[in-house]
Amino acid sequence: MADNLITQVSEDSYNLPASHYDDSKSNIDYNSKIHLNIRGTEFTITRDELMSLPESILLCLFPNGVFLDSEGQVITNLTEDDIVHVNFEPSCFKYIMDVFGEAQRDLLDMPILSPQESVTSGRAPQENVLQNKPAIIVLREDLDYYVIPPNAGLDADQIRQLKVGVAETLLKNKLIFSGLGYDPSLPSALQKVGPAEQHLFDMLCSSGFNPKGLWGSRSLEPSKCVILSLLLVRLNNGSPSPPESPSLDPVKSNASQLSRSRSRSRIANLANSASRAASRSLSKARKQDTTHTKLLLFWRKPARKCWWSNQTAEVQLDGALFNSTEKSMTVKVHIRRVWTLELSVIGVQ
Numbered sequence: 001m002a003d004n005l006i007t008q009v010s011e012d013s014y015n016l017p018a019s020h021y022d023d024s025k026s027n028i029d030y031n032s033k034i035h036l037n038i039r040g041t042e043f044t045i046t047r048d049e050l051m052s053l054p055e056s057i058l059l060c061l062f063p064n065g066v067f068l069d070s071e072g073q074v075i076t077n078l079t080e081d082d083i084v085h086v087n088f089e090p091s092c093f094k095y096i097m098d099v100f101g102e103a104q105r106d107l108l109d110m111p112i113l114s115p116q117e118s119v120t121s122g123r124a125p126q127e128n129v130l131q132n133k134p135a136i137i138v139l140r141e142d143l144d145y146y147v148i149p150p151n152a153g154l155d156a157d158q159i160r161q162l163k164v165g166v167a168e169t170l171l172k173n174k175l176i177f178s179g180l181g182y183d184p185s186l187p188s189a190l191q192k193v194g195p196a197e198q199h200l201f202d203m204l205c206s207s208g209f210n211p212k213g214l215w216g217s218r219s220l221e222p223s224k225c226v227i228l229s230l231l232l233v234r235l236n237n238g239s240p241s242p243p244e245s246p247s248l249d250p251v252k253s254n255a256s257q258l259s260r261s262r263s264r265s266r267i268a269n270l271a272n273s274a275s276r277a278a279s280r281s282l283s284k285a286r287k288q289d290t291t292h293t294k295l296l297l298f299w300r301k302p303a304r305k306c307w308w309s310n311q312t313a314e315v316q317l318d319g320a321l322f323n324s325t326e327k328s329m330t331v332k333v334h335i336r337r338v339w340t341l342e343l344s345v346i347g348v349q
Contacts, residue, residue: 035083037070041090045097052104054138054344056302057096060228061086092217092230099216099232103134103346110134130292133347135235137207137295138302140340141179141215143227145170148332158322165315166333167220170227174214177201179309179337184212200305203294208236235295235343295343302342309335 034050036043053061067075067084075082086093110132129135147162154162175184180197193201205211215229297303313333317326 033080034078035080036086036093037083038086038088038090038093043090043093043097049097049100049104052100052346053096054136054302054342055300056138056140056340056342060140061088061093089217089219089221089228092219092228095217095230096232099136100344100346103136103234106134107347129345129348130235130296133345135295136344136346137204137209137233137235138340138342138344139176139204139209139231139233141227141229142338142340143170143179143229144336145225145227146334146336147225148334150329150331161318161321162315162329162331163225165317166313166331167225167227169313169315170333170335171218171220174218174229176209176213176215176231177211179339182211204233206236207292207295208233235292298341299343299345302340305339305341307337309337311335 029047032047033044034047036045050058067078067082068086069075069082070085072085075084078084145166147159147166149159149162175182177184180201181192181194182197182201183191201211209231213231216231218227218229220227311333312330315329315331317324317329319325319327322329
């Protein structure tokens with residue numbers, strides 16, 4: 001039995017030989033270049049740029065957690081001469097690097113908060129991070145769709161055309177929140193959004209999302225009934241502007257005398273007006289702080305939401321393939337959406 005009853009480990013076990021210490025990470029050159037081949041498109045980035053990407057994006061790029069060469073073999077010792085092959089949408093990767101590159105440049109222009117300012121700000125250290133560093137909200141949607149053939153006896157080519165036609169219809173709808181049931185053309189009272197979805201909608205919109213916004217990248221995965229969508233939004237962490245105080249400058253009056261009670265009444269009204277304005281500003285600031293506190297739950301901890309829905313889609317037909325005079329066909333589609341939400345803070349490893 002170990003001598004220490006609390007840890008159940010003897011003190012001698014901590015005296016490990018020096019050979020057990022692995023200092024390989026201390027020798028990593030984060031400025032070394034990594035050459036990527038993303039579906040035939042070449043990219044070159046630094047190791048630091050790659051490691052600064054959030055987990056939800058890295059899992060898309062490297063689902064197995066390893067670097068692969070052109071033959072699918074694992075690259076055990078990556079050098080600048082190696083080319084890493086990645087099965088990902090090139091335009092989406094360019095969109096990712098553009099947004100994160102801009103945030104990195106903005107970080108260099110941001111003032112550094114002194115320890116005294118950090119203490120007097122009245123916020124927790126995690127909340128100060130969102131005020132001092134650029135933050136990006138990562139929202140990813142993996143959409144799987146399943147086409148229900150309207151008629152029995154369709155061959156593989158006919159079903160393939162139906163799937164391609166449904167994909168084209170789904171790709172045309174680039175509205176972010178349509179998957180939650182939100183219709184921007186309807187007033188708030190007529191929206192068919194559930195309570196949980198409404199809470200998510202409100203949190204994202206108060207953080208910088210546009211209720212009528214579009215996906216930053218949306219593409220169909222090759223040879224799959226899967227549509228990958230991604231949106232990167234800079235966190236709206238600006239402090240609310242202070243309310244305009246009512247003017248208290250003396251005003252000339254033609255009256256010879258003013259009663260003391262009326263004077264007090266005017267001052268009381270001005271003070272009451274200033275108090276209400278300050279209260280509204282404070283309420284707005286507290287609401288923003290609450291939203292930031294909620295978003296911190298997704299920092300380095302991606303959260304996922306999955307749900308099913310169904311709809312119909314109008315598909316244009318190839319008359320020669322279907323041996324029909326009909327130009328279109330209505331098919332039922334079952335859709336499975338998976339949303340992944342994560343907060344990424346630039347400059348914090």
